[in-house]
Amino acid sequence: MFLSSYANAHQVAKAALFKEAESLHGLFSRQPIEHLAVGQSLFFEGDEAKHVFEVVEGTLRIFRILSDGRRVITGFLYAGDIVGVSLKERYLYSAEAITPTKIRRIARKTFDEAVADSDDLRPEVFSRVCDEMAAVQDQLVLLSSKTAEERLCTFLLKLLQRTIAAGNRDTTLELPMTRQDMADYLGLTIETVSRTITKLIGKGVVNVVNPAARHFIKIEKPGMLAQLAGDDSECPEMHRDLMVQGDRRRH
Amino acid sequence: MFLSSYANAHQVAKAALFKEAESLHGLFSRQPIEHLAVGQSLFFEGDEAKHVFEVVEGTLRIFRILSDGRRVITGFLYAGDIVGVSLKERYLYSAEAITPTKIRRIARKTFDEAVADSDDLRPEVFSRVCDEMAAVQDQLVLLSSKTAEERLCTFLLKLLQRTIAAGNRDTTLELPMTRQDMADYLGLTIETVSRTITKLIGKGVVNVVNPAARHFIKIEKPGMLAQLAGDDSECPEMHRDLMVQGDRRRH
DNA sequence: CGCTATTTTGAAAGGGCTCAAGAGTAGTGG
DNA sequence: CCACTACTCTTGAGCCCTTTCAAAATAGCG
Numbered sequence: 001m002f003l004s005s006y007a008n009a010h011q012v013a014k015a016a017l018f019k020e021a022e023s024l025h026g027l028f029s030r031q032p033i034e035h036l037a038v039g040q041s042l043f044f045e046g047d048e049a050k051h052v053f054e055v056v057e058g059t060l061r062i063f064r065i066l067s068d069g070r071r072v073i074t075g076f077l078y079a080g081d082i083v084g085v086s087l088k089e090r091y092l093y094s095a096e097a098i099t100p101t102k103i104r105r106i107a108r109k110t111f112d113e114a115v116a117d118s119d120d121l122r123p124e125v126f127s128r129v130c131d132e133m134a135a136v137q138d139q140l141v142l143l144s145s146k147t148a149e150e151r152l153c154t155f156l157l158k159l160l161q162r163t164i165a166a167g168n169r170d171t172t173l174e175l176p177m178t179r180q181d182m183a184d185y186l187g188l189t190i191e192t193v194s195r196t197i198t199k200l201i202g203k204g205v206v207n208v209v210n211p212a213a214r215h216f217i218k219i220e221k222p223g224m225l226a227q228l229a230g231d232d233s234e235c236p237e238m239h240r241d242l243m244v245q246g247d248r249r250r251h
Numbered sequence: 252m253f254l255s256s257y258a259n260a261h262q263v264a265k266a267a268l269f270k271e272a273e274s275l276h277g278l279f280s281r282q283p284i285e286h287l288a289v290g291q292s293l294f295f296e297g298d299e300a301k302h303v304f305e306v307v308e309g310t311l312r313i314f315r316i317l318s319d320g321r322r323v324i325t326g327f328l329y330a331g332d333i334v335g336v337s338l339k340e341r342y343l344y345s346a347e348a349i350t351p352t353k354i355r356r357i358a359r360k361t362f363d364e365a366v367a368d369s370d371d372l373r374p375e376v377f378s379r380v381c382d383e384m385a386a387v388q389d390q391l392v393l394l395s396s397k398t399a400e401e402r403l404c405t406f407l408l409k410l411l412q413r414t415i416a417a418g419n420r421d422t423t424l425e426l427p428m429t430r431q432d433m434a435d436y437l438g439l440t441i442e443t444v445s446r447t448i449t450k451l452i453g454k455g456v457v458n459v460v461n462p463a464a465r466h467f468i469k470i471e472k473p474g475m476l477a478q479l480a481g482d483d484s485e486c487p488e489m490h491r492d493l494m495v496q497g498d499r500r501r502h
Numbered sequence: 503c504g505c506t507a508t509t510t511t512g513a514a515a516g517g518g519c520t521c522a523a524g525a526g527t528a529g530t531g532g
Numbered sequence: 533c534c535a536c537t538a539c540t541c542t543t544g545a546g547c548c549c550t551t552t553c554a555a556a557a558t559a560g561c562g
Contacts, residue, residue, distance in 0.1 A: 064392060067482065072392050086384045093388070116373070129380060133337045136387045137344070141315060141323050143394035144438035148550070179509060187395035189551060194510055214509070214559080231318065399518070430541060443518055445542055465526090465541070503562105510557065517550090525542070532535085 022120040024082060024128075027111070028054040031104040036060075036097035042083075045094045051105040052084040058101025059176040062093050063184065073185040075135070076177065078162070084108070086129050099176045138231075143187045146230055151186040152196045153229040156206065160219055171219040172209055200228075273371040275333060275379075278362070279305040282355040287311075287348035293334075296345045302356040303335040309352025310427040313344050314435065324436040326386070327428065329413070335359070337380050350427045389482075394438045397481055402437040403447045404480040407457065411470055422470040423460055451479075 033056060036042060042053060045064055060077040074093055077083055083095060106114075115121045142154055159173050175182070183190045197217075200206045205224050209216045219225055284307055287293060293304060296315055311328040325344055328334055334346060357365075366372045393405055410424050426433070434441045448468075451457045456475050460467045470476055 066392070066396065070396050072395050074388055074391055086381050088378065088381050092385055116370075119367075122367070127339065129384075130337050130339050133380075133384065133387070134343055136384070136391060137325055140325055140387060140391055140394065141317070143391065144323050144435075145317060145321050178507095184395075190509080191511085191552085192550060195550095198510075440519060441541080442520085442543085446518095449542075505562090506560085508557105508559070510555105512555085513553090515550105515552070517548105519549090520547075521545090523542105523544085525540100527540075528538085530535100530537080532533105 022118060024121060024124050025054070025080075027114055027121070028082075028104040028106060031106060033102050033104055036101040036103065038097055038100060040097050040101075042095040042097070042103065043091050045091055047091050049084055049087045049089060049091050050108055052082065052108055052111045053095075053106075054104045055079050055081045055083070056102040056104060058097060058099045058103075060095050060097050060101060061177065061181055061185075062095050064093050071184045072187075073181060074139070076181075076185070082128060085111075085125060086132065098178075098181065141231070148186075148188055148192050148196045149199065149228055150230040151188065152182075152193065152200065153205075153225050154231065155182065155186060156217070156219065157222075157225050157229045160222060160225070171222060173217050173219065175215045175217060273369060275372060275375050276305070276331075278365055278372070279333075279355040279357060282357060284353050284355055287352040287354065289348055289351060291348050291352075293346040293348070293354065294342050296342055298342050300335055300338045300340060300342050301359055303333065303359055303362045304346075304357075305355045306330050306332045306334070307353040307355060309348060309350045309354075311346050311348050311352060312428065312432055312436075313346050315344050322435045323438075324432060325390070327432075327436070333379060336362075336376060337383065349429075349432065392482070399437075399439055399443050399447050400450065400479055401481040402439065403433075403444065403451065404456075404476050405482065406433065406437060407468070407470065408473075408476055408480045411473060411476070422473060424468050424470065426466045426468060 036058070042060060043049075043051075055077050057079050060083075061073050062075040062077060062083070063071050063073040065071050076098075077095065084091070115125050142151055146154065156173065159175070160171065163170075163173060177185075179193050180190045182188075183193045186193065188196075197206070201208070203224070205219070205221050205228065207218045207220050208214055209218050287309070293311060294300075294302075306328050308330050311334075312324050313326040313328060313334070314322050314324040316322050327349075328346065335342070366376050393402055397405065407424065410426070411422065414421075414424060428436075430444050431441045433439075434444045437444065439447075448457070452459070454475070456470070456472050456479065458469045458471050459465055460469050
């Protein structure tokens with residue numbers, strides 16, 4: 001699956017001081033940039049996994065199509081992310097550009113050899129795989145036990161944290177994906193996503209900056225958004241020592 | 252998270268011919284066996300991830316407790332599985348024995364060094380991480396778009412495939428986990444799990460071998476079980492070339 | 503400006519949840 | 533061996549959130 005870009009940023013930076021090829025980004029930087037138009041596919045589920053990709057610019061969706069036509073989006077890729085590492089023979093999902101996108105590619109064989117040879121690259125790859133695993137597991141928790149509102153808020157919160165981490169002071173988010181994409185990612189219908197956003201606007205938590213641009217959402221009350229997202233980062237401690245039985249809510 | 256045991260079995264076997272330490276199992280085999288009683292914890296979410304474990308015998312559940320007390324089981328561990336690899340500082344989940352269990356442990360530091368040093372171990376670790384990632388993603392698909400019946404059937408089917416892979420000819424499954432465990436794993440309530448099993452018995456798909464032993468379930472119609480599980484291994488091809496728009500069902 | 507795709511809104515139906523009680527199963531100790 | 537208790541599992545009834553089906557409103561674009 002995809003690998004988060006904000007993984008071990010310090011390590012990347014350190015390595016870059018010495019030799020560019022000693023960081024994953026450096027490894028890709030020598031490759032030519034390729035352009036993807038909106039809706040264009042990078043690869044398909046089931047294809048032989050011949051390349052590893054770095055997203056230079058833009059956004060992609062990662063998804064599977066089920067036998068009955070339903071689509072499940074398992075993640076989004078943003079600038080700096082790397083796809084195609086934790087795979088064997090074949091891609092387990094399709095990848096498609098949802099905005100005009102720039103990518104670089106490296107043959108898996110080349111990539112694997114470079115990683116096997118470099119003591120700097122291995123920890124970086126490992127770190128990204130760990131982040132990816134953590135992200136999928138969070139998504140698993142979201143899907144197995146959160147309400148529509150909690151799901152939406154969790155999603156928006158993650159996007160918000162992304163832009164804040166990128167140094168953006170404004171709390172206005174650009175949602176490059178459609179409502180249908182959000183629905184397929186959050187395990188909801190497009191109608192529920194739409195209704196839930198309307199409800200959040202009603203509560204004053206978020207707002208559309210300009211009714212014309214529904215893909216720009218301003219987070220008015222980040223604190224409340226985090227509240228509604230539900231995961232007060234779980235609470236493992238309550239479980240420790242004393243098995244607090246009995247008062248399990250829902251599910 | 253956990254790592255599936257049937258990963259790259261041939262590679263493991265090959266390495267074992269030469270030197271035992273050149274396979275992951277060999278690496279653990281020198282460690283003393285530790286015993287866990289039913290309900291005993293191996294580690295807690297949030298704990299410093301100091302060890303990597305191999306399950307020698309028994310079954311464990313991997314889970315998180317949410318702030319409102321709900322429990323999400325993200326996986327089960329069986330004999331041969333390895334836990335604690337794809338992690339950074341801390342465990343992202345708790346692990347608890349659901350049957351009497353035997354495990355071996357290795358310090359992460361030792362483990363990481365052994366893997367970094369050995370050209371045989373690295374591919375095996377990589378392979379297991381890939382399998383783990385694929386499993387989590389399948390679970391993600393299950394949770395985001397399957398009905399209660401489909402979830403149950405998918406779960407039973409996976410267990411069936413496990414026992415068949417282990418060379419068992421009988422289609423009777425032992426379910427070491429409680430109904431509540433299954434519910435927390437499948438994103439359902441215990442009542443829905445119970446009702447769905449009753450429904451499957453009514454359809455003649457499965458049966459309880461002996462009403463006294465509800466943890467032993469015989470699969471009477473494996474074919475029908477696979478049907479009801481829903482994932483005719485998805486269908487990526489229908490999507491290729493021609494973007495078949497429009498007739499997306501549900502969600 | 504007209505056409506199409508996307509999004510929103512409404513009303514009704516349904517699947518799974520909640521609450522509540524009953525039925526088995528085990529374990530304990532007299 | 534049989535209460536007695538504690539659990540797990542099953543079953544029932546009603547409700548609620550999300551889905552489904554349908555249509556209107558809004559944006560995007562040639």
